[in-house]
Amino acid sequence: MTKVKRDPRNRIRRSFGSRLFDGINIILLVLLAITCIYPFWDTLVVSFSSLKSYLSTSVHLWPSEWSFEGYQFMISNADLWTSYANSIFITVVGTVINLIVTVMAAYVLSKKDLKGHRVLTFLAVFTMMFSGGIIPTYIVVKDLHLMNTLWSMILPTAITTSYLIIMRNFFFDLPHELEESAMLDGCTEVGVLFRIILPISRPSMITIALFYAVDHWNDFFSAILYIMDNSKWPLQLFLRSMLFETEASYSSSASLFLLGQPMKMAAIMMAIIPIMLMFPFFQKYFAKGILMGAVKG
Amino acid sequence: MKGTKKIIALLLAAATAFSAAACSGGGQTASGGAASGGASQEGNSDPVPIKWLTTGDAAAEPIESGDRIITEINSRLGINLEVQIVPEGNVEKVNVAMASGDYPDVVTGAYGTSATQGWIDNGMVVELNQFFDANPDMKAWIENDYPWSGTDGKYYGVPFIVQYNSANNLIIMRQDWLDNVGLSYPKTLDEMRAVLEAFTNEDPDGNGQNDTVGYTAEKPSNTGGTGFDWVFFAYGREYSDYALDENGNVIPWFEYDGFVPAMTYIKDLWDSGLVDKELMLNDATKKEEKFYQGRVGAIPAVLYRHVSRQENSLHELFPDASMVYDLPPTGEDGSFGLNKQGKNGMFTCITAACQNQAKAAEFINFMVSDEGNELLRLGLEGIHYTKDGDTITYNEEERAKDAFSPDGWAHALAWGSFYWPLESGYMPDTEPNKERALETVEMATEAQVPNLVKQKTPLEIENGSSLEDIFIQYFSDMLQGKIEIEAGAKELSEKWRSQGGEEMLKEVQAAYEAQGAAE
Numbered sequence: 080m081t082k083v084k085r086d087p088r089n090r091i092r093r094s095f096g097s098r099l100f101d102g103i104n105i106i107l108l109v110l111l112a113i114t115c116i117y118p119f120w121d122t123l124v125v126s127f128s129s130l131k132s133y134l135s136t137s138v139h140l141w142p143s144e145w146s147f148e149g150y151q152f153m154i155s156n157a158d159l160w161t162s163y164a165n166s167i168f169i170t171v172v173g174t175v176i177n178l179i180v181t182v183m184a185a186y187v188l189s190k191k192d193l194k195g196h197r198v199l200t201f202l203a204v205f206t207m208m209f210s211g212g213i214i215p216t217y218i219v220v221k222d223l224h225l226m227n228t229l230w231s232m233i234l235p236t237a238i239t240t241s242y243l244i245i246m247r248n249f250f251f252d253l254p255h256e257l258e259e260s261a262m263l264d265g266c267t268e269v270g271v272l273f274r275i276i277l278p279i280s281r282p283s284m285i286t287i288a289l290f291y292a293v294d295h296w297n298d299f300f301s302a303i304l305y306i307m308d309n310s311k312w313p314l315q316l317f318l319r320s321m322l323f324e325t326e327a328s329y330s331s332s333a334s335l336f337l338l339g340q341p342m343k344m345a346a347i348m349m350a351i352i353p354i355m356l357m358f359p360f361f362q363k364y365f366a367k368g369i370l371m372g373a374v375k376g
Numbered sequence: 377m378k379g380t381k382k383i384i385a386l387l388l389a390a391a392t393a394f395s396a397a398a399c400s401g402g403g404q405t406a407s408g409g410a411a412s413g414g415a416s417q418e419g420n421s422d423p424v425p426i427k428w429l430t431t432g433d434a435a436a437e438p439i440e441s442g443d444r445i446i447t448e449i450n451s452r453l454g455i456n457l458e459v460q461i462v463p464e465g466n467v468e469k470v471n472v473a474m475a476s477g478d479y480p481d482v483v484t485g486a487y488g489t490s491a492t493q494g495w496i497d498n499g500m501v502v503e504l505n506q507f508f509d510a511n512p513d514m515k516a517w518i519e520n521d522y523p524w525s526g527t528d529g530k531y532y533g534v535p536f537i538v539q540y541n542s543a544n545n546l547i548i549m550r551q552d553w554l555d556n557v558g559l560s561y562p563k564t565l566d567e568m569r570a571v572l573e574a575f576t577n578e579d580p581d582g583n584g585q586n587d588t589v590g591y592t593a594e595k596p597s598n599t600g601g602t603g604f605d606w607v608f609f610a611y612g613r614e615y616s617d618y619a620l621d622e623n624g625n626v627i628p629w630f631e632y633d634g635f636v637p638a639m640t641y642i643k644d645l646w647d648s649g650l651v652d653k654e655l656m657l658n659d660a661t662k663k664e665e666k667f668y669q670g671r672v673g674a675i676p677a678v679l680y681r682h683v684s685r686q687e688n689s690l691h692e693l694f695p696d697a698s699m700v701y702d703l704p705p706t707g708e709d710g711s712f713g714l715n716k717q718g719k720n721g722m723f724t725c726i727t728a729a730c731q732n733q734a735k736a737a738e739f740i741n742f743m744v745s746d747e748g749n750e751l752l753r754l755g756l757e758g759i760h761y762t763k764d765g766d767t768i769t770y771n772e773e774e775r776a777k778d779a780f781s782p783d784g785w786a787h788a789l790a791w792g793s794f795y796w797p798l799e800s801g802y803m804p805d806t807e808p809n810k811e812r813a814l815e816t817v818e819m820a821t822e823a824q825v826p827n828l829v830k831q832k833t834p835l836e837i838e839n840g841s842s843l844e845d846i847f848i849q850y851f852s853d854m855l856q857g858k859i860e861i862e863a864g865a866k867e868l869s870e871k872w873r874s875q876g877g878e879e880m881l882k883e884v885q886a887a888y889e890a891q892g893a894a895e
Contacts, residue, residue, distance in 0.1 A: 131692040134668050213468075217476045303466045309438045312463070320434065320463055339689070340661065 126150070126344035133341050149345030153321070159349075161310055162317035165229060169313055170295040173233040177291040178284060180237045185246035186272055189253075200247070207240045213304070220305055231305035232298060232313065239294070242287045249283045250276065282364040289361050296354045318346040423456040424735040429470055430484035431722070432461035436788035437779040444759070444778050445787050448751060453742060455735055459789065467491070474500060479729035481736045484793045487535050487723035488832040496532045501725035502733055504531045510734070511741035524830045524891055533725040534740055536794050543715035543820040544680040544798055547606065550673045550690075551698040553580035553588075561702045565610050565641060568705040572650040575673035591645070592652035592672045594663050598844035601716065602851055603655060603676065604642045606704040606823075609713025611638035615828040616716035618884060626828065626885045628877060630847060631869055634707075639854055639861045646855055656852065670694055676714065677701075679816035680798055684809050701816060704823050713825040719832055722793050744794050752790035753802065755780060768805060783807070829888045835880040843880065846872050 124139040129146035133139070153159055187193065188200050216235055225231040253276065261271045277284070299315035306312060312320070322343055439446065439459060450457055460480065462469040470483060471491040483501070485492045495501045508515035514534060518525065522535045549571070554560060557574035559567075572590025574580065580588055593603025602608075611634030613619070619632040645651050652658070652672055666672040668689045677686055679701060690697050706712040726736045742748040754761050754768065755775060762769045770784045779788035784804030791797060798817065803810045832840070850868040853859045859867070873881070 130689070134665060134689075134693050137669075213472050214475050217472050217478070221476060221478055303463050304469050304472060307460050307462075316463055340665075 122344045122347055125341055126348045128341050130339050130341060133339070146341060149342035150349070152342060153318075153345060153349055156321070158309065158312075158317060159314075162312050162314045165311060166296060166314040169229055169232050169298075170292050173236070173295040174288050174291045176233060176237055177239070177242075178288055181239075181243050181246055181287060181291075182272075182277070182280075182284065184238060185243050186250050186276065188243075188247045189250035191251075200244075203240050203243055207244075217304060226305055227308055227311065229306075229311060232295070232301045235301075236294070236298075239291065242290055246280075246283060246287060249280060253279070285361050285364040289357065292357065293354055315350055318350050322346055421454075423450060423454055424732045425456045425458065426482060426732075426736055426739055427458045427460065427480040428482040428484070428739070429460045429473060429480035430462070430482075430724075430793050431465040431467055431470060431486075432459075432484070433788060433790070433792035434461075434463070434465040435781075436461075436791065437781055439779040439788050444756060445751060445789065448756060449739075449742065449748075453735070453738055455739060457739070461788070465792070474727075479727045481727060481730040481732075482724060482739060483727055484722050484724040487533075487537065487721045488719060488837055490834075490837050492533070492723045492725075493834060493837060495725060496527070500728055501532050502728055502730075504533070504726065504737065505529070507734065507737035507741075511737050513745040514737065514741040517744045522830075533723040534744065534794070535721060535723050536799075537718045537721035538796065538799065539715070539718035539824070540721070540799065541717075541821070541824075542799050542801070542817060543824040544678050544682075544817055545676055545715050546679055546701040546816060546820050546823065547674055547704055547714065548667070548677045548679070548686060548699050548701045550575075550580070550667075550670075551700040552694075552696065553673045554700065556580050556582060561700050562705050565607070565705050565707055569641075569645065569650070572645060572674065573648070576648075576650050580673060581670055587671065589652045589672055590650040591674045592655050592658060592663055592666055593676055594658050594660055595656050596848045596851055598841050598848055600660075602848075604638075605716070606676070606712070606714045607642050608634065608638045609825055610705055610707035610711055611635075611641070612707060612709060612711045613638075613713070613825070616825045617719065617827040617829060618888075620828065626881055626888050628847075628869065628872055628881070630865065630872075636861055636865055639851075639865070643855060643857075643861060647857075656856075664689070668692060670697075679820065680813050681803065681807070683813050683816055701819070703819055712823060714823040715820055715825065717824055717827045719827060719830075724793055743789075749790075749795075749800075751787075753786040755787065770804070770806065829884055829891060831887055831891070833880070833883040833887050835876070835883045839876045839880055843872055843875065843877050846875060 121139050124142055125133050126149055127145055127147065128139065128142040129144040129148075132142050132144035132146070135143060184203075188196055188203070190196060193199075220226060220231050220235055223234070225234060257275055257279075258271050261275045262268075266274060297315060299313060299319065302311075302313050302316040306316075439461070446457055446459070449455070467486040467489070470485045473480070474483060474485070474491070474495060479500070483495075485495070504514065504518070517534060518531050521540075522537070525531060525533075525535045549561060551561075553575055554571065557571075557578045557580050559571050559574055562568040562571045575588055575590040577586075579586070594600045596602045608629075613629060613632055613634060615629065617629065618626045619629045621627050621631075652666065654662075658666075660678075663675050664677065664686070667675045667677070667686075670693060679686065687699050690699055704712050704714040724740060726733050726740070730736050743752075755778070757763060760771055760775050760778070760780065762771070772782065772784075776782070780786065781788075784806035786797075786802075786804075795802075797803065801814065801817065803813055807813065847868060850859070850864050850871075854861050854864040
């Protein structure tokens, strides 16, 4: 294999100003990255530290004394796994429903030849600006007999209007010829959606799915409002309540009373790790998906 | 065919778009549906269903079905009790349920809020006076402790004001540091300054570094106070909420004579570097951590059942350290104080929708009675505990089967709606530091300063918090030297009064006069 030697004279000479600009940029971006990463790192380190180790320094780079008590305490509670199952159900089923309903609505609203599509789009957008608020939603949930069911955390948020608009704009930008050629080949309109449109919409759909999934995973206020039964609590509510219960624990002799911050951090890690693990798998679609459909309206 | 498809598409789009609209907020309003009840189901032996929605005690054990305490209550009262405890004590859920027409029979919300005031104003809850004769414990609770809580002699709920006659905060200090600098726990403001100066400048931990500071507290806030309330009380602040001028008129508390000298004292501590400069960023956890880390020698801290936690946390890094607490320092005339009397708490009402209001009243009566307390704190004799003279032995195994907290603590229904352990002076014999914990309550209560006006007025409920924000802003600015103290105090008064304070004072004045007349 021949090694090509580069002639330094052929390189484009960069001015001092340009190199200085790059240098400053790199420094700023590294600092920005540190400010984003350090809180996670700090949380992770503290979650594995003993209280003594945590208290001994204000900057936590590595546990000086390892402790797994926080995780042990969380894992030993059987209700944790029930709440994990609840959260996974809400997230998976909720996201699937979100996607189906959002895609179908967005596709129809993207049809320029559909009579009244502007009015329908306006009605959807209207809810972004003027939301009825908590009480009407509560009444809807109650009257649909969804109280104290996991569906109360899924169905009322079956469509998030902003994501609907992103999807609609994405479909809007697709070349109309694609659909026409499919129709000429004998494809039905539903067939066009499922055989032609959806396969080329994967980046957008995955991005929207990720948004929906994160929303479902982090949602705990709906659970406070609608779910009274402890066995139906999602993970976020369970962990918060567990921390609250431990902090306010009556028995001063309970050792957990003293775990303090490390246990809180362990709870945070347990709550965020599953959803964080999803990001690397979807990252390649993410930047692409978020830009698509966002440029034209 | 194509036309049919279009129609289907149109319908589908309409359905989904409208479902989006409905889910993010429709236009439906809460239906009233409040049937007026009141008649007891005499002669009917079926248990009366009573649904109780409460914020309860978020720290309690969950109540499982078949809980023997609930069964016992049902049996004694002839009811079928369904308790709904809102997760995390979130009052918003209670308010939303009530506003949506999802009425329980008995509801416990936050006292002194516009939501509970709305329940009364809109007829969503019933007057309790009609049930007083049949329910003497409920009557005594209201008339003895909260006679001011009614309107024209009519009572719509059973209030429970938190820290009304008890408190649990004291200033804790490092005793070993005091020993090292040759001082004792300060009795006066001058001694306090000397101690804080020694903690800051005389290397109290003996590590040869200038790395300690005298005092820190939580950042000033409209809920937690200034962190220096003990100074204002030592300078003669007589009441927690307001003050009286020479003519007996109600004025904002910061218009009392001692405000400027007290601020000058605090500013001197600040400027001399005796106070932690990060105080403005501290929350309760950060404040305590600085004490445990040996960076600060004195903090106002919650004690009572936390006294062991404070000490044990301190021992994590400094096993030989010791902690001391006492009454806060006094001013020149012997005034002192640290804790404000509570004005907030819970409010338990019977809803107008309740089908058997007499039974609901009976239930509330039971919850505030000695009989109810004994059941909820001890359990069933022979099952949850045994008694030999005055000695009580807890059966933890049996108690764990029902919703009792471990180590002799009470049932899940014992606290949150009508009592907290602090207000009840309660602590089971099993607690290792019971005597010391109760001693701290005694001292903290001695350092508690009463309110001038017990009840919150409607404008106080509406605007009190934003007016307190104005004070906190000026306090912070004066402390940090952004505005000179005397000018700041004057400007604060003007701004506070002009932004709704003047109007609120008129209402408070009327409430104060009514309270005086009632007493």
